[in-house]
Amino acid sequence: MANKQGKLIGSVQRALDILDVFNARNPELGTTEIAGAIHLPKSTVAGLIYTLEVNGYLEQNPENRKYRLGYKLAERAGLFLNQYDLRRVAAPHLLALRDACNESVNLALRRGSDMVYIERMHGTNTLGFRSEIGKRERVHSTALGKAYLAFLPQPEILDFVAHHDFEPLTQNTITDAELFLADLACVRERGYAIDDQENELGGRCVAAPLLNFDGRPVAAISISVPLQRMPDTRVAELGELVRRTAAKISRRLGLPHENVG
Amino acid sequence: MANKQGKLIGSVQRALDILDVFNARNPELGTTEIAGAIHLPKSTVAGLIYTLEVNGYLEQNPENRKYRLGYKLAERAGLFLNQYDLRRVAAPHLLALRDACNESVNLALRRGSDMVYIERMHGTNTLGFRSEIGKRERVHSTALGKAYLAFLPQPEILDFVAHHDFEPLTQNTITDAELFLADLACVRERGYAIDDQENELGGRCVAAPLLNFDGRPVAAISISVPLQRMPDTRVAELGELVRRTAAKISRRLGLPHENVG
DNA sequence: GGTTTTGTTCGATATTATCGAACACGATTT
DNA sequence: AAATCGTGTTCGATAATATCGAACAAAACC
Structure with missing residues (x-):
């Protein structure tokens, strides 16, 4: 929309891409699935996932080791709405x-x-x-x-x-x-x-x-x-x-x- | 809380830190304020902010050019809750x-x-x-x-x-x-x-x-x-x-x- | 209109994310 | 039980890329 000539930070963009992979049909995804969805090597997404997880934006289901969206999103969203x-x-x-x-x-x-x-x-x-x-x-x-x-x-x-x-x-x-x-x-x-x-x-x-x-x-x-x-x-x-x-x-x-x- | 020896991705961590700077008392912040809060140069946070903004995690108030949390958080949070x-x-x-x-x-x-x-x-x-x-x-x-x-x-x-x-x-x-x-x-x-x-x-x-x-x-x-x-x-x-x-x-x-x- | 604060641009530097292959772990199957 | 399959994790070398500071531009303020 704007002419603001900004530069995207690659790894941040990729991390946000990961959050976007989840949807109603795919509420839980494994590392490999995520890697496939955004066309990146597993080892790369592992680091991104870990960072998101530590911050509460993703959480791991201990039963199947898959990841899902985390509580931090709800917390931040509450602020957005308020x-x-x-x-x-x-x-x-x-x-x-x-x-x-x-x-x-x-x-x-x-x-x-x-x-x-x-x-x-x-x-x-x-x-x-x-x-x-x-x-x-x-x-x-x-x-x-x-x-x-x-x-x-x-x-x-x-x-x-x-x-x-x-x-x-x-x-x-x-x-x-x-x-x-x-x-x-x-x-x-x-x-x-x-x-x-x-x-x-x-x-x-x-x-x-x-x-x-x-x-x-x-x-x-x-x-x-x-x-x-x-x-x-x-x-x-x-x-x-x-x-x-x-x-x-x-x-x-x-x-x-x-x-x- | 695990012994999982993961490696944090720096720029992603910094981007998430930015989202955490916002709270009920500070719903809107400018670039300089954000940079001060996380102790990083303005030019660095500018890129991070831009990436978050493009993805809808931040939005800019056109009236005072300050940033606030974006709608994307609410969208993702809906999925989390469901x-x-x-x-x-x-x-x-x-x-x-x-x-x-x-x-x-x-x-x-x-x-x-x-x-x-x-x-x-x-x-x-x-x-x-x-x-x-x-x-x-x-x-x-x-x-x-x-x-x-x-x-x-x-x-x-x-x-x-x-x-x-x-x-x-x-x-x-x-x-x-x-x-x-x-x-x-x-x-x-x-x-x-x-x-x-x-x-x-x-x-x-x-x-x-x-x-x-x-x-x-x-x-x-x-x-x-x-x-x-x-x-x-x-x-x-x-x-x-x-x-x-x-x-x-x-x-x-x-x-x-x-x-x- | 001048001044201050704020946001943006730019290019050089070195940090740092990336990658692929090899490893380890669990689950499922025969 | 053994073996296989798929999955997630480790590791170090490479090159890409995020970072930084200063200088620039643009609003906001008085």
Whole structure:
């Protein structure tokens, strides 16, 4: 993004690559597997793994000698999340919103081409409890992303569509720049964004942006509902609800200094 | 704590040191401040910071050019937390426990000399939210830690007291090894541990361990209450409650393979 | 507008991470 | 039980590469 001509530190980059190898399908990996995944000799990754392990970013399962992500990540992540007053301000309103519709509600920041969840509350029926905080989804395929984007200054919007890869995630994903801009215009007009299975089949969402004193979006909130419980009539109803809730939170956001994220 | 003769990779260690410089009191730091904190030249940390930033572990506040922890930590932490079936199994019981006493309830793993929170639910009055997941507290000064420790095999307990630094956190913290062992015996007898302002003034906790099929502790749960709402009579009441809840969860923990943490 | 603090650039130096082969350990198989 | 397979670990030589300090540039401050 910037013209900052920085130099990457090789071994640090490789260490971070190791952390990225882990995912939901591969929560535990051995040294050889990790070495294979990042195309480095075993002995090299051994040292990197050891350093990460000593610092708590990896931990070894004594039963199978494999490694998994460590507690230190949770510790540091807690600090990351607490930086955002936003979360504290929004929490009671999200709770009320959740209770009003009894569906999952979300709060997310934009980070580049992704929206990152920083708070999530599920309806009473769904007892998933998976901490999906930190999860990322694309800007262009989510109601969250479209709500955020729609209220940016026009030049930034155009810059986004010019440089963004509109990867189709379902057959409903908007991949055409013109159509996307038209959709954003609709979002502005009606005050909330709609995702009709554009990010995931069987899922519908409505979302609205949180604006600071300047009118600039700093985050977005959404309600996500399985298709079965989300007929067209309810889309408008929940859309209005999320829009009003977002407006209420925005009014509380007299952020004088930072938190613009 | 092993005799594994590993070699630390210097630059990786320094990069991780940078992440550790951030804390609640210093959520944002500039290059010079970071360099001062870890005693390295600015130009060296610049490269490390850049590498961390590119990977999302740090982000720069455009308003003051300072750095703060990045979203990538939350993303990776989500994966860490999801590794523990424990959380999913315990969640409904914790919820019930929370509703039964309307106080904050916690689930924590032991990591070395600390207990690490992996789930936390607050009473309806306290609106604090998930923020404190990942937080660490000492084993010897918390009900969580004492509950966990008390049910370990005796040799491991002795090993712990032999090598642990019983740092006093309040005037109530047990710092004498003999007294500590005596307290653990009480814990075993009554089935739950008590922390009477040993970790923090004004806070009382009761806790009980979660045991796997083997009878080995894998985690602990607790109820933490402000002193004002926790007279001696209620200690016994909530203690029994947390003990019974822990027993219920333990019964569900037929862990055949791992998750021993 | 001048001054101070802060962040960035640059190239020479020597530290230090890398590599591959050989070793040791455990698990699984026959 | 023996043997095999795969895995993780050790080791020293090599060359790559992170480090450093000073000089530069750029904000922030007054």
